[in-house]
Amino acid sequence: MSTQVPETETEAETEAEPAGESHQERRMADKAARREYRESEKKAEAELRAAEESVHLKVFRYDPEVEDKQEPRFDDFYVPYTKGMTVLDALMYARDHYDSSLTFRHSCRQAVCGSDAMFVNGRQRLCCKTQLSEMAEPVRIEPLPHQDVVKDLVVDMEHFYDQMHAVEPYFQSEDVPTEEQRQSRENREKIKMSTRCIWCGACMSSCNIAAGDNEYLGPAAINKAYRFYMDEREDEEELKEHRLRILEQEHGVWRCQTQFSCTEVCPKDIPLTEHIQELKREAVKNNLKFW
Amino acid sequence: MYEHDVIVVGGGGAGLRAAIAAQEEGADVAIVTKLHPVRSHTGAAEGGINAALREGDDWELHAYDTMKGSDYLGDAPAIETLAQDAPEEVFQIEHWGMPFSREEDGRVSQRPFGGLSFPRTTYAGAETGHHLLHTMYEQVVKRGIQVYDEWYVMNLAVTDEETPEDRSCHGIVAYDVQSGEISGFKANDGVILATGGPGQAFDHTTNAVACTGDGYAMAYRAGVPMEDMEFVQFHPTTLPSTGVLISEGVRGEGGILYNADGERFMFEHGYANNDGELASRDVVSRAELTEVNEGRGFEDEYVMLDMRHLGEERIVDRLENILHLAEDFEGVDGLKEPMPVKPGQHYEMGGIETDENGLTCIDGLYAAGETACVSVHGANRLGGNALPELIVFGARAGKHAAGGDMAEAKIETGERGDIEYDETELPYQPGEVGMDAGPSGVAADGGAVTADAGAVVEQAVETERERVATLMERDEGVQHSQIRADLQQTMTQNVNVFREEEGLKQALQDIREIREAYQDVYVDDPSRTFNTDLQQTIETRNLIDVAETITLGALVRTEFRGAHWRAEHQERKDDEWLKHTLVAWNDGEPTIFYRPTILEGENKTYEPKERSY
Numbered sequence: 001m002s003t004q005v006p007e008t009e010t011e012a013e014t015e016a017e018p019a020g021e022s023h024q025e026r027r028m029a030d031k032a033a034r035r036e037y038r039e040s041e042k043k044a045e046a047e048l049r050a051a052e053e054s055v056h057l058k059v060f061r062y063d064p065e066v067e068d069k070q071e072p073r074f075d076d077f078y079v080p081y082t083k084g085m086t087v088l089d090a091l092m093y094a095r096d097h098y099d100s101s102l103t104f105r106h107s108c109r110q111a112v113c114g115s116d117a118m119f120v121n122g123r124q125r126l127c128c129k130t131q132l133s134e135m136a137e138p139v140r141i142e143p144l145p146h147q148d149v150v151k152d153l154v155v156d157m158e159h160f161y162d163q164m165h166a167v168e169p170y171f172q173s174e175d176v177p178t179e180e181q182r183q184s185r186e187n188r189e190k191i192k193m194s195t196r197c198i199w200c201g202a203c204m205s206s207c208n209i210a211a212g213d214n215e216y217l218g219p220a221a222i223n224k225a226y227r228f229y230m231d232e233r234e235d236e237e238e239l240k241e242h243r244l245r246i247l248e249q250e251h252g253v254w255r256c257q258t259q260f261s262c263t264e265v266c267p268k269d270i271p272l273t274e275h276i277q278e279l280k281r282e283a284v285k286n287n288l289k290f291w
Numbered sequence: 292m293y294e295h296d297v298i299v300v301g302g303g304g305a306g307l308r309a310a311i312a313a314q315e316e317g318a319d320v321a322i323v324t325k326l327h328p329v330r331s332h333t334g335a336a337e338g339g340i341n342a343a344l345r346e347g348d349d350w351e352l353h354a355y356d357t358m359k360g361s362d363y364l365g366d367a368p369a370i371e372t373l374a375q376d377a378p379e380e381v382f383q384i385e386h387w388g389m390p391f392s393r394e395e396d397g398r399v400s401q402r403p404f405g406g407l408s409f410p411r412t413t414y415a416g417a418e419t420g421h422h423l424l425h426t427m428y429e430q431v432v433k434r435g436i437q438v439y440d441e442w443y444v445m446n447l448a449v450t451d452e453e454t455p456e457d458r459s460c461h462g463i464v465a466y467d468v469q470s471g472e473i474s475g476f477k478a479n480d481g482v483i484l485a486t487g488g489p490g491q492a493f494d495h496t497t498n499a500v501a502c503t504g505d506g507y508a509m510a511y512r513a514g515v516p517m518e519d520m521e522f523v524q525f526h527p528t529t530l531p532s533t534g535v536l537i538s539e540g541v542r543g544e545g546g547i548l549y550n551a552d553g554e555r556f557m558f559e560h561g562y563a564n565n566d567g568e569l570a571s572r573d574v575v576s577r578a579e580l581t582e583v584n585e586g587r588g589f590e591d592e593y594v595m596l597d598m599r600h601l602g603e604e605r606i607v608d609r610l611e612n613i614l615h616l617a618e619d620f621e622g623v624d625g626l627k628e629p630m631p632v633k634p635g636q637h638y639e640m641g642g643i644e645t646d647e648n649g650l651t652c653i654d655g656l657y658a659a660g661e662t663a664c665v666s667v668h669g670a671n672r673l674g675g676n677a678l679p680e681l682i683v684f685g686a687r688a689g690k691h692a693a694g695g696d697m698a699e700a701k702i703e704t705g706e707r708g709d710i711e712y713d714e715t716e717l718p719y720q721p722g723e724v725g726m727d728a729g730p731s732g733v734a735a736d737g738g739a740v741t742a743d744a745g746a747v748v749e750q751a752v753e754t755e756r757e758r759v760a761t762l763m764e765r766d767e768g769v770q771h772s773q774i775r776a777d778l779q780q781t782m783t784q785n786v787n788v789f790r791e792e793e794g795l796k797q798a799l800q801d802i803r804e805i806r807e808a809y810q811d812v813y814v815d816d817p818s819r820t821f822n823t824d825l826q827q828t829i830e831t832r833n834l835i836d837v838a839e840t841i842t843l844g845a846l847v848r849t850e851f852r853g854a855h856w857r858a859e860h861q862e863r864k865d866d867e868w869l870k871h872t873l874v875a876w877n878d879g880e881p882t883i884f885y886r887p888t889i890l891e892g893e894n895k896t897y898e899p900k901e902r903s904y
């Protein structure tokens with residue numbers, strides 16, 4: 001399903017179905033009815049809060065299994081604002097105080113685990129790294145575009161992982177070490193930015209090419225390949241060529257049209273487009289045929 | 292039912308290293324993890340990895356520093372193993388591609404860290420943990436090790452003989468978060484718990500939301516004692532709204548702390564007249580809280596850390612990442628404003644009792660990483676000693692579980708050997724509620740005595756299915772978020788950096804009430820798809836058990852050692868307390884016993900010395 005939902009202000013209208021056949025259905029219906037009741041309570045509470053300093057969130061909701069969520073919709077939440085509050089804090093508040101079924105990935109709360117890239121006010125952002133004070137209201141929170149939605153704000157990351165794995169993201173050597181290898185400071189500096197990737201998927205989601213070509217490796221995977229290609233510790237010519245061959249295949253570096261959208265959204269400021277361009281030049285230098 | 296030789300629960304630093312080692316030993320290994328491995332909290336570690344790599348340094352110095360730092364509560368065989376194995380483990384991850392910071396000559400850089408007699412902390416910028424995690428995950432991909440990611444492990448499949456030492460672990464029960472499928476995983480050779488810390492037991496922590504102490508709780512209820520849980524490290528400079536850690540580097544460079552009256556309290560109120568802001572973590576944490584408690588904090592909550600006087604150039608040059616952290620997570624510009632800070636829970640020194648090979652007292656059950664207690668850190672962990680612990684003991688547990696050839700362990704486990712029982716009168720009965728009526732449906736952890744491993748796993752699966760059904764069917768009651776908030780509140784209030792007898796008793800009583808409330812917990816989200824409500828509800832149960840072991844340990848240990856401060860007992864009592872606290876679940880009626888610390892090393896015996904402030 002797509003995340004591009006027309007904006008409908010569904011106020012969770014659920015007719016509590018007459019007791020369904022299976023236990024599961026009955027249970028769901030019961031819970032829906034109870035939720036409706038609580039929702040009215042919460043609405044009152046929310047209005048009260050709105051009077052104080054609060055932030056208005058519009059959050060995308062969808063659950064293939066739950067009747068009133070099968071049609072994607074947006075829910076409104078009013079969250080009391082405190083200084084320093086991030087978009088993630090607000091989502092957690094809404095979940096813990098208003099609706100425990102509100103579902104999103106998150107863990108570290110400090111921009112290292114890469115779990116909570118979402119589409120916030122029309123742009124891919126890491127929720128934990130986004131101050132609410134910088135967002136225009138209502139703050140619109142949607143799952144990452146161009147990815148299948150599993151539920152609410154959770155998207156399927158399998159394809160992203162597959163692409164990351166496709167570039168053979170590891171040193172090939174099998175030697176048993178007795179001491180460290182040498183690496184120059186310049187070389188470490190060269191790969192430094194590329195090693196910062198936290199696999200959040202924001203870049204891939206922002207990329208038009210990736211949206212149109214499902215096989216395209218995408219900026220994060222190409223950046224991962226860059227990290228290994230440029231590392232002087234793996235210096236065998238055949239290995240370097242092997243890496244370039246993976247990159248210059250049909251759905252590799254040549255797909256990139258230098259639109260810079262990935263670079264703009266990357267929360268780790270990795271110069272993705274530059275890295276892709278550099279690899280294109282490497283490919284040419286190595287006289288590899290290109291598509 | 293799924294089946295593998297070795298099952299590693301958790302894909303953080305310890306879990307990944309264990310899986311690689313088991314695979315190298317020829318085992319068919321799988322990682323089952325509630326987060327995708329690269330999302331694990333190992334990725335948050337900034338500072339570095341201690342290892343004696345250079346001339347002028349050696350493993351014995353590293354061991355000595357660690358023992359001293361542990362306030363003589365670490366076990367020498369564990370500490371010496373850490374110090375001996377760390378160098379080759381560091382070389383290994385370097386060969387796997389870890390992008391360490393480098394010296395002019397291309398060798399791995401090392402820097403000084405608190406409590407170290409030699410600058411032996413290797414690092415990769417301010418993102419050491421991130422690089423360690425990703426480098427090892429790359430090796431897991433290379434080896435084609437199977438990863439069941441976003442599978443939540445709910446319980447262990449353990450036989451239920453009378454005494455835990457006779458039990459054996461045959462697998463786990465997990466549910467696929469995405470689909471809601473509950474399945475058994477049979478482990479032919481062993482299960483390794485590498486589930487990380489329990490920070491979520493406190494309301495303010497540097498730990499991730501996923502650090503819910505699942506491993507501790509599962510092992511505990513299966514019969515493995517929890518060792519030295521009262522030793523919890525609190526970090527003095529964390530941001531108030533999120534708990535994000537602001538490194539010691541700021542104070543190291545000359546940053547100052549002041550209170551709402553504008554006083555530089557570390558000096559002006561005499562907490563540390565010599566070292567000031569640079570006093571050890573526990574001293575600074577207690578000073579900050581005292582200021583707040585006595586009404587000199589900002590908004591009754593925090594103090595200020597100011598680095599503006601260092602000047603823009605120096606700050607940007609050396610502390611650039613701090614500027615980003617303050618800006619992104621607190622909305623504060625460190626160049627123009629002071630940064631609000633307060634103490635936050637940071638690291639659990641104690642854990643699942645294991646020997647040097649990662650083995651617990653239950654056959655086939657291992658633990659490694661923060662969740663384990665070998666015991667390396669004793670009463671206080673030195674910065675930079677957790678990451679080497681992950682790789683050293685992760686690798687050992689993986690190898691041992693896969694049947695690798697290893698020396699006999701020197702550390703004893705379980706309720707046997709040289710132990711003595713605690714005689715403290717407990718004011719409130721800890722453990723399972725409603726024991727007289729038999730174990731309750733939701734909380735029970737029934738095992739099975741049978742020779743057939745598959746049947747043990749199946750029975751465990753059945754128990755977990757029932758538990759989930761009960762939670763899902765219940766129509767009303769309390770939500771876990773309320774229970775968790777209550778638990779965090781009492782822990783933060785009573786089992787924090789300050790511990791008083793009355794407060795600790797209060798916490799035990801609160802935990803008792805929280806357990807009772809949990810009897811009525813229900814899951815509101817009716818969906819099977821990605822039901823985080825259900826997952827968090829189960830996690831909350833685990834947090835309750837973990838919090839109780841921390842509180843029990845804190846109450847019975849009537850001394851002040853390392854991170855454990857007691858109002859009524861202001862000194863370290865070596866005559867009485869050179870011993871580990873062990874809390875055993877005892878099928879729902881916890882018992883507490885002690886085992887002496889091992890101070891005899893390979894070549895010498897460590898003599899306890901005063902830890903001066």
Ligand SMILES: Cc1cc2nc3c(=O)[nH]c(=O)nc-3n(C[C@H](O)[C@H](O)[C@H](O)COP(=O)(O)OP(=O)(O)OC[C@H]3O[C@@H](n4cnc5c(N)ncnc54)[C@H](O)[C@@H]3O)c2cc1C
Nearest residue numbers: 301302303304305325326333338339444487660661677678
């Ligand atoms: C901010 C911060 C900075 C730090 N800096 C340093 C430092 O500089 N140097 C140092 O030595 N130490 C440092 N530490 C400590 C160190 O990083 C941690 O102790 C260590 O990373 C823990 O690793 P782990 O593998 O045990 O657990 P984690 O990395 O937390 O991994 C736990 C794994 O278990 C999985 N899991 C948990 N429960 C379940 C379940 N029920 N079912 C399935 N899977 C489960 C999770 O998905 C995860 O993959 C720091 C800690 C923090 C918080």
Ligand code: SF4
Nearest residue numbers: 197198200201203266
């Ligand atoms: S390159 Fe940047 S945007 Fe893309 S996955 Fe990595 S961190 Fe996220």
Ligand code: FES
Nearest residue numbers: 108109113114128
């Ligand atoms: S919660 Fe980990 S990156 Fe945002």
